[in-house]
Amino acid sequence: MKKINDILMTKDPFEEILMGNEAVVRAMVETGTRVIASYPGSPTPEIAAAILSIPEDRRPFYFEFSVNEKVATEVAFGAALNGNLSCAFFKSVGLNVALDSFVQLSLMTITGGMVVVVGDDPGANSSQNEQDNRNVYQMARVAVLEPASPQEAYEYYKHAAALAKKEQTVVVLRLTTHVCHARQKIRFGARSKPVPYQTGFSRANGPYIALTTMALDMKRNAIQKLRRAGQYIQQTGLNREISSQNSRGKGIITSGLTFLSILDVLEVSLYRPDILKLGAVNPLDEERVLAFLKAHDEVLVLEELDDILELRVKALAYDHGLKTKLTGKTRDEDFVGEYTPDKTREKLAAVWPDLVIPSPALPALSLAVPPRPAQMCPGCGHRSAFFAIKKALEKEDVTVADIGCHTLGYMPPYEMGEILLCMGSSAGMASGLSLFNHQKRVVAFLGDSTFFHAGLPGLINTIFNRHNITLILMENGTTAMTGHQDHAGSVIPVENLLKGLGVESILSCDTYNQSKLTELVRTSLAVKGISVVIARHPCMLKFTRQKRKQPGFVQTHVDIDQDICTQTRDCVERFGCPTFTRKPDGTVFTHPDLCIGDGSCRQTCPEKAIVFGKEAK
Amino acid sequence: MKSFNIYIIGVGGQGIGLLSQALLRGIDHAGIPALAVDTHGLAQRGGIVVSQIRCGDRVHSPLIMSHSADLVLGMEVHEVARGASLALKKGGTLVFPDVSWQPLPVRLGRSPEITAEEVIQACTVLGAVSIKLELGTLPDARMQNMALLGSVSKNALIPGVSKQHYEAALDDLLSGDLLKKNRAVFDGFAA
């Protein structure tokens, strides 16, 4: 078996099939990146998983899950001021959290160099939006490299690290979901010997205090650094042209995975426009773009999400009085979703109808396939919690969601958690909703990882301003949604923290004790001001995986005793564990592949028809 | 080589990741260039998981265009129906075990359950070849993926890739007892 940690730590050059996220870790090893910090979030958690596969004593760098993305950025920055090449990585919306610190970085002399890897999520595959973070990088004055494939993700990280070190600055590696998660065979280089950790911070390397007039001088410096980054980008050939014999005077400017979509469409096109593939999306290589514009009659800027490149290319053409016909986004849909090969083909056909060979329409299959929304797992403690909490609420009460597995409570059959913004926002929103609200009670949900990540300020505000809400802390002991990363709750018990904050009404129980939880929520709702219920149960996906690894493990399950069952269907329609399967005649069974035998469903059956299977006896 | 596209679909927890990696590595062992990508937003939460593999000298993006999959592998009946509707090309092949993990609307009684026969029937308009697998009893439901891999091998569904290549792929990916058990299921369906 080829173990991922051995692959990542290989000494000499080699070839291997890896995922984009894993390839980035190899680049970290090769470049001598010394300090890495992250907060989990798709599409980047496999970077952390690959790092953690290397046993700590063999790991050629320090790694931590920080409490949130802002802190991760600060930790990596601090370590880089000591002279260590450092990296922070996180998901798209993580940059919103990190932003206050992030925008300062280009003002600083980061002696060790720093790379920030941000995983954008076009198509919002696993995010609350599909924001295009390229909007931010111009404001932050950072150079941004954007790979199209795992091979390039590896190569571009190395470029980002080299540039960051050379200019003592921060460089962003912009990944997108299907670059992170693509797999291909990659040629890797040799691993460098780890250099010792540095502790050489000196304020003489600064200035590091961007106040009053200093802020402006530091900005001037940042502008120059970015210009020099542009020179590095030119010299290294990160922007390249793919020319064709048969372009008919047409050209396309693009970057990232969209580039590969274009290549696929052009495999079967009637002619082939030339392509300028930008490996660096900030700063824009103006010379290169100008030459490309001048060499073509018509140029299409084809970019996913926002029109960042398009507007700059158009401005450039205007400044130089070019007559090249420029096209970019023309319809609202051009701003929406991933530029898959399908979407790219459609766009290219709209711009140049003679380019793309229309494919014959296929007959649609006569199958109405029901949607499959994500679900809480079998045995999930959050399900028991929602089932129990619903009983304590009135129809008109307002429930506010937060981000995590428990967000799924908004779906039927629970339908709780009616509003969602972003991580840690529930207590603040609930406080606003509670103002002047004497008829409806307001309940906020919050996960334990999120509590530490961004939930605390909202909660403290609730206490400080004496808002009247009930907060339900969904404590499962892990960051479940993103793959079970450890969080601060393993060191700082949430209950201690709540007591320290002066919350007087703190009630808690295991969510499998459903009737008790209903009671606690009722009690809590009667309290004026802040009241907290800790709804506790370990993440059963994590727990079951651990249990399965133990010797002598026997998988248990529950059955429905068909002699007792009177088809109230509480199990399948109100408790809603995915294990319950409904036959066309209305009878209900448990699914042997899905049931984990936790038995949390048994108390939901008024007829007591759910019984443990024979293995449990 | 002409490009060949494989669309794999199922539900989180069914072992699509391992199946996809075994296929990708098998294709690589056969010396054929290949790319793959997983889409698994909220996969662990019982959502849909898709993995796509593209092989040949002239493939660029790992994402398959609609109705361009030569082979659709489904781990579950509703998902194979979804996969076939989105991805299956004319004259393509469909392989799936007769396994149903009902989606929420079915469990809530708001939508009828789709059967294997309905899928096979519907795909005849595309002239598709459908292979339905009878799984019998497996040591572990999470090894259903090996039954599919075995069937792909037995029916030589990926041009140029044969049993020894898949075996080498499994050797890359698994070890010890897990390798032995998975190999046993694979061998059973590959024979």
Ligand SMILES: Cc1ncc(C[n+]2csc(CCOP(=O)(O)OP(=O)(O)O)c2C)c(N)n1
């Ligand atoms: C700013 C930001 N960072 C990361 C994420 C990704 N993310 C989604 S849910 C989640 C974890 C939630 O963990 P917890 O609050 O403990 O709830 P659980 O999933 O365990 O129920 C994370 C990190 C995000 N959506 N936003």
